[in-house]
Amino acid sequence: MGLTKEQIAQRISKELKDGYYVNLGIGIPTLVANYIPEGINVVLQSENGLLGMGPFPEEGKEDADLINAGKQTITTLPGSAIFDSAMSFGMIRAGKVHLTVLGAMEVADNGDIANWKIPNKMVKGMGGAMDLVAAAKNIIVAMQHTNPKGESKLLAQCSLPLTGIKCVTKVVTDLGVFEITPEGFKCVEHAPDVSIEEIKAKTAGRLVIAQDLKPVAI
Amino acid sequence: MGLTKEQIAQRISKELKDGYYVNLGIGIPTLVANYIPEGINVVLQSENGLLGMGPFPEEGKEDADLINAGKQTITTLPGSAIFDSAMSFGMIRAGKVHLTVLGAMEVADNGDIANWKIPNKMVKGMGGAMDLVAAAKNIIVAMQHTNPKGESKLLAQCSLPLTGIKCVTKVVTDLGVFEITPEGFKCVEHAPDVSIEEIKAKTAGRLVIAQDLKPVAI
Amino acid sequence: MSINKVVASADEAIKDIPDGATIMFGGFGLCGLPENCIAALVKKGTTNLTCISNNAGVDDFGIGLMLHKKQVKKMIASYVGENAEFERQLLSGELEVELIPQGTLATRCLIAGYGIPFVPVLAGVGTEVAIGKETLSRNGKEYLIEEAFDASFAIVKAWKGDTMGNLIFKDTARNFNPLMAMAGKITIAEVEELVQPGELDPNMIHTPGIYVHRIFQGSHYEKRIEQRTVRKAN
Amino acid sequence: MSINKVVASADEAIKDIPDGATIMFGGFGLCGLPENCIAALVKKGTTNLTCISNNAGVDDFGIGLMLHKKQVKKMIASYVGENAEFERQLLSGELEVELIPQGTLATRCLIAGYGIPFVPVLAGVGTEVAIGKETLSRNGKEYLIEEAFDASFAIVKAWKGDTMGNLIFKDTARNFNPLMAMAGKITIAEVEELVQPGELDPNMIHTPGIYVHRIFQGSHYEKRIEQRTVRKAN
Numbered sequence: 001m002g003l004t005k006e007q008i009a010q011r012i013s014k015e016l017k018d019g020y021y022v023n024l025g026i027g028i029p030t031l032v033a034n035y036i037p038e039g040i041n042v043v044l045q046s047e048n049g050l051l052g053m054g055p056f057p058e059e060g061k062e063d064a065d066l067i068n069a070g071k072q073t074i075t076t077l078p079g080s081a082i083f084d085s086a087m088s089f090g091m092i093r094a095g096k097v098h099l100t101v102l103g104a105m106e107v108a109d110n111g112d113i114a115n116w117k118i119p120n121k122m123v124k125g126m127g128g129a130m131d132l133v134a135a136a137k138n139i140i141v142a143m144q145h146t147n148p149k150g151e152s153k154l155l156a157q158c159s160l161p162l163t164g165i166k167c168v169t170k171v172v173t174d175l176g177v178f179e180i181t182p183e184g185f186k187c188v189e190h191a192p193d194v195s196i197e198e199i200k201a202k203t204a205g206r207l208v209i210a211q212d213l214k215p216v217a218i
Numbered sequence: 219m220g221l222t223k224e225q226i227a228q229r230i231s232k233e234l235k236d237g238y239y240v241n242l243g244i245g246i247p248t249l250v251a252n253y254i255p256e257g258i259n260v261v262l263q264s265e266n267g268l269l270g271m272g273p274f275p276e277e278g279k280e281d282a283d284l285i286n287a288g289k290q291t292i293t294t295l296p297g298s299a300i301f302d303s304a305m306s307f308g309m310i311r312a313g314k315v316h317l318t319v320l321g322a323m324e325v326a327d328n329g330d331i332a333n334w335k336i337p338n339k340m341v342k343g344m345g346g347a348m349d350l351v352a353a354a355k356n357i358i359v360a361m362q363h364t365n366p367k368g369e370s371k372l373l374a375q376c377s378l379p380l381t382g383i384k385c386v387t388k389v390v391t392d393l394g395v396f397e398i399t400p401e402g403f404k405c406v407e408h409a410p411d412v413s414i415e416e417i418k419a420k421t422a423g424r425l426v427i428a429q430d431l432k433p434v435a436i
Numbered sequence: 437m438s439i440n441k442v443v444a445s446a447d448e449a450i451k452d453i454p455d456g457a458t459i460m461f462g463g464f465g466l467c468g469l470p471e472n473c474i475a476a477l478v479k480k481g482t483t484n485l486t487c488i489s490n491n492a493g494v495d496d497f498g499i500g501l502m503l504h505k506k507q508v509k510k511m512i513a514s515y516v517g518e519n520a521e522f523e524r525q526l527l528s529g530e531l532e533v534e535l536i537p538q539g540t541l542a543t544r545c546l547i548a549g550y551g552i553p554f555v556p557v558l559a560g561v562g563t564e565v566a567i568g569k570e571t572l573s574r575n576g577k578e579y580l581i582e583e584a585f586d587a588s589f590a591i592v593k594a595w596k597g598d599t600m601g602n603l604i605f606k607d608t609a610r611n612f613n614p615l616m617a618m619a620g621k622i623t624i625a626e627v628e629e630l631v632q633p634g635e636l637d638p639n640m641i642h643t644p645g646i647y648v649h650r651i652f653q654g655s656h657y658e659k660r661i662e663q664r665t666v667r668k669a670n
Numbered sequence: 671m672s673i674n675k676v677v678a679s680a681d682e683a684i685k686d687i688p689d690g691a692t693i694m695f696g697g698f699g700l701c702g703l704p705e706n707c708i709a710a711l712v713k714k715g716t717t718n719l720t721c722i723s724n725n726a727g728v729d730d731f732g733i734g735l736m737l738h739k740k741q742v743k744k745m746i747a748s749y750v751g752e753n754a755e756f757e758r759q760l761l762s763g764e765l766e767v768e769l770i771p772q773g774t775l776a777t778r779c780l781i782a783g784y785g786i787p788f789v790p791v792l793a794g795v796g797t798e799v800a801i802g803k804e805t806l807s808r809n810g811k812e813y814l815i816e817e818a819f820d821a822s823f824a825i826v827k828a829w830k831g832d833t834m835g836n837l838i839f840k841d842t843a844r845n846f847n848p849l850m851a852m853a854g855k856i857t858i859a860e861v862e863e864l865v866q867p868g869e870l871d872p873n874m875i876h877t878p879g880i881y882v883h884r885i886f887q888g889s890h891y892e893k894r895i896e897q898r899t900v901r902k903a904n
Contacts, residue, residue, distance in 0.1 A: 089539025093785025307773025311551025
């Protein structure tokens with residue numbers, strides 16, 4: 001029994017610091033917004049041109065002109081700012097966004113990430129993912145440790161086409177928390193019910209276990 | 219008796235076409251705004267960030283926040299737009315401004331212009347002049363034909379540090395109208411009271427006289 | 437100084453766009469789309485088009501409507517999901533697609549509007565996006581050199597605009613619209629509300645009229661929502 | 671989400687700017703100057719500064735006040751006329767000056783704020799501005815490669831701002847202010863009116879708060895006029 005998606009999001013929310021501007025990708029990353037710790041003020045950036053993304057609108061108050069990068073209807077908050085897509089990626093590229101949380105299909109032990117294309121399947125495009133991973137200073141990947149076939153998604157080398165190279169700083173999966181280090185994935189926290197042996201068995205890339213390994217505190 | 223400054227400006231105003239966006243430099247070029255022909259709608263751009271520059275304010279209505287590139291207090295007009303300096307030079311560089319009228323210290327017969335620096339004198343800087351001459355598609359120079367010492371300002375080669383190369387399309391002086399052509403300055407109009415001989419005597423660069431030379435119509 | 441850019445209708449605005457033209461379309465997903473001009477292009481049947489737009493619409497809305505009528509030869513976009521007809525044409529080889537990172541797409545519009553010929557970006561370095569592209573090293577990093585777009589037409593949708601072409605966008609319907617407005621050689625703007633010069637605050641113009649060549653008040657905006665997400669009322 | 675960027679005063683805002691720092695100052699001529707921060711820097715006597723600003727003020731206003739106290743080591747600007755003390759220091763060799771075409775100056779701010787390391791420009795090609803600069807050919811033209819600015823601090827003046835750092839500028843006092851706000855590693859904004867989040871329309875923000883690190887409401891704005899030009903009332 002590893003972490004649930006909600007628990008992965010909850011664990012990532014502990015990376016938030018007061019005053020952070022944060023970009024949350026589609027999927028598990030979006031859930032992080034539900035676990036912002038008390039006393040921590042963060043501003044969510046949506047790369048289609050919004051700082052200060054608020055919750056979904058109340059039923060009947062949806063506005064087609066106000067969506068997030070996942071095309072979902074959203075709201076603004078007091079202090080929100082709207083801008084065009086060039087400024088949006090400009091502030092990302094300039095390092096003004098402190099933390100980016102993304103999903104991934106594969107992560108390599110050097111920080112490479114693949115999350116946009118599966119060859120021989122319909123290609124939908126990279127959207128803003130390549131820009132985000134090339135620019136963000138702190139990129140955390142939120143994903144399941146293995147794919148539906150049970151194969152590791154933490155690899156020595158990505159098999160899928162890359163989204164970006166040497167850019168991921170940390171991976172949070174259902175099995176634990178892994179920092180990208182020169183020695184490969186460094187397991188710093190494990191899911192409470194998950195053994196080191198299971199993590200080793202399910203991690204294909206280089207893996208080191210932190211001296212001070214501890215259980216993920218949820 | 220050549221053209222007055224006002225007559226030079228009036229002659230240049232005939233180059234305006236309906237729908238033009240125009241940047242007028244400091245000095246004689248500014249006067250062009252007083253002679254916009256009937257039925258011709260133009261928008262004046264001020265490179266400090268304004269489209270739709272209006273006249274000076276009425277006494278007592280000056281606003282320190284509303285100035286032109288010459289730092290003079292001005293007004294907006296219905297339909298004006300304000301923007302930052304990057305967009306201002308962006309639209310100039312992108313060729314959206316149809317006509318730029320500038321003063322000059324020297325113009326060469328290949329279209330080079332010098333108007334920003336006199337060596338061994340205090341250097342004030344190029345301001346936006348280098349950007350304008352590098353970018354504008356149609357640059358008309360408005361100036362006196364000779365300097366205070368009586369020396370020609372229409373030269374084979376500029377003696378002063380250049381502002382831009384091969385960029386001037388036309389020069390209007392107190393003596394006449396000169397197009398820049400592969401053959402040098404082509405005199406297409408002469409000031410009513412000025413002879414071809416005087417123009418030849420006062421033009422140091424290559425000069426050709428148009429077949430259909432005519433007097434400047436004021 | 438009142439330069440009048442008003443045209444009578446979407447039909448009038450797009451009538452000289454020839455077959456084979458390259459057109460930019462503002463919008464992100466289905467948000468901020470120039471619905472009237474797309475409808476007019478579908479009606480006129482202009483074909484063999486290269487479309488530059490962040491997305492390709494859905495099956496029955498946005499650029500999807502033009503795909504359905506096989507008017508599009510090539511699509512340049514960052515994300516083209518949610519579109520079965522698109523997928524069919526792509527897999528059958530009827531449609532060319534060039535995928536570009538979203539920030540690069542936006543920046544290539546910006547630099548076109550600012551008269552800058554190319555821009556160095558990190559997005560795509562080390563990926564298949566970099567294949568065949570010129571690179572330049574700077575500060576120990578390798579950058580891809582990306583070119584300014586060169587599109588004959590840009591078609592954008594604004595919230596309000598005046599007869600001189602000044603535009604204001606609403607909320608995230610802004611997205612690529614002001615960028616493409618700057619980038620088009622001829623820019624067509626459809627607006628929800630067309631006003632007279634002086635009705636818009638000069639300080640609050642998103643796209644100055646110098647970048648806009650034709651403007652008209654659109655009608656019957658459907659403004660479809662792609663992902664309707666709501667929460668319980670308190 | 672209300673990130674609070676408010677500091678108590680100009681003194682507080684500039685207190686950690688060290689001697690020898692590189693500072694950008696918004697403004698064009700005397701229009702849109704951060705008067706309160708300049709006064710605080712003069713009071714504190716921070717010295718050996720490199721100042722990036724379109725102009726250098728006049729003898730007794732703007733950056734001229736810092737020149738008078740010999741706080742400026744180097745001035746990077748596009749136009750530095752109208753300033754006798756400036757001229758004296760320059761001719762005596764006390765002051766270094768780097769002159770940059772105005773559009774290049776603006777664009778080097780923009781690209782710093784957009785994370786773009788360099789930009790190709792035509793301004794200055796064939797002139798002494800080009801001496802020693804890297805060039806690149808494109809489409810048969812030669813471009814100068816101009817670098818993004820790298821300034822530790824940017825000090826700007828806005829009309830209104832909220833506690834989260836969102837800024838709105840008024841009329842041509844906008845000029846370089848939003849560009850420098852984006853370009854500074856630490857950006858300090860002084861505003862005529864400081865308001866609460868929600869009081870500014872999100873659609874009408876010129877500088878999003880993400881670019882601003884410190885904000886305060888200034889006082890006693892003199893807003894001096896450099897060239898008072900008027901016409902007869904009708």
